[in-house]
Amino acid sequence: MSDSTLHKVSSNKAFEGELIKYKFKSAVLGGLDAHFNLYTPPNATQGKVPVLVYLSGLTCTEDNGAQKGGFLGVASAQGLAVLFPDTSPRGAGVEGEDTDWDFGTGAGFYLNATNPKYSKYYNMLTHITVELPQVIEAAGLPIDFKRQSIFGHSMGGHGALTLYLSSKTKQYRSASAFSPITNPTKCPWGEKAFKGYLQGGVEEAKEQYDATELIAKSKDPVHILVDYGTGDNFYNQGQLLPENFLKAARDAGYDEFQVRVRSQEGYDHSYYFISTFASDHIHFHANFLKA
């Protein structure tokens, strides 16, 4: 029997709602303690509210988006919860997981590992899509997981787009991303991650873990917003490749009302960029979550 009871780690009132950090023993992450932050807006005291899942980038934890994203005020006003998961298992003890900042701890890439070295612990895909909703519902928290959307930054933007596009159950109503890694099978960060986590390496990743590959094959209506900055070093180094994603989307017949990719002049990869467009993204999702 697994004990996935939620334990409250800390609590902060914010914008008349509450940000609570929880931990629990995550079966999906090999029984390790997993942490997440959950912001509930003031109207959650009257009934279940829709939820926006925020996936953070390389090196981040469940705190970065909550502290620096500038999301909570808008979420409060819109009556939306925001769920901030961590970015990887913590303390798995797999050899080499703490060697590099862009692989292993803090760099789970929102996939389920198939390489036996990592597959007991590195299952962030199932952690986010299945386990977190289950433990939150089991705890009786006022979140309506039938009204979910997802967004993220950088590696988390990759996560948001791929979880959205690959969901066979249409789990999320809309997806958005700040400076996402949109074509990871063609960039150094993605290649490294996939070679490490997946038995089939980069080829295996094309099936499920590359937003550009997924949008090219997609035939369903989608609601996607992407922002990236022209002053972003990682964009300029070819880690993000938003043009590839945009081209694949247009080639697949999606117009700008279904897939909008915005180039933001002079903005970089930081949370200053994210916070600038935070309100836009939350209002974008509110259209679908409150429909």
Next chain:
Amino acid sequence: MSDSTLHKVSSNKAFEGELIKYKFKSAVLGGLDAHFNLYTPPNATQGKVPVLVYLSGLTCTEDNGAQKGGFLGVASAQGLAVLFPDTSPRGAGVEGEDTDWDFGTGAGFYLNATNPKYSKYYNMLTHITVELPQVIEAAGLPIDFKRQSIFGHSMGGHGALTLYLSSKTKQYRSASAFSPITNPTKCPWGEKAFKGYLQGGVEEAKEQYDATELIAKSKDPVHILVDYGTGDNFYNQGQLLPENFLKAARDAGYDEFQVRVRSQEGYDHSYYFISTFASDHIHFHANFLKA
């Protein structure tokens, strides 16, 4: 000859304006490198703009307010610059300055030390009121220091209120504070700081460095806004004492339009609290800065 030339350390576009981190050799801080962040709103490209100085709390640097305060979006919309100084000299090498988190490095208390052990370096009062405006003006940056207001958090709230109330030149048009230490000669944090930095200890501090003492003696019109949370541990431990400040203000004849002290139910000492009321505070100052 001192070289107080500003060197750009980093730059981030935010809300169509720019946040730039500078460093320079600070004569007032004993020749050490001092860092600060300066946010300029988009309209600063057309001419000088008013400035709001944000003083941060214990253990903080020039980054905390910029990253977590939620100030930049509102400042951009209002056309205000925001100046984020550090909270102490860094690397003075005075024995014991790194022993405690609430004294020495990260805890300059916005005073000029008179204890010879600290007086070469610990002069944050002059650093903020005189030196920073001088070096920023000398660099030709588009800041109008004739239109300045000041706000801060905790130790920085103490700084904001005392620098405002003690200024003989009426340097600041208005002051506001989140969870400020308002009566530091009567709380453990203040007593420790004053005994360390000042030759005359707590008695010397009453003249200039205690907002409650200062408001009791003040006869000029003032514009002050204070918010604190009832869920703030430091408030509940008697470190902040806003009731003392409020009583002294009312006893001195100030009404709620001149000194407003708001108790915010359930909020704590964190930046989640600050960001919740950030917009209120910036709009408060904008009334005076744009008058």
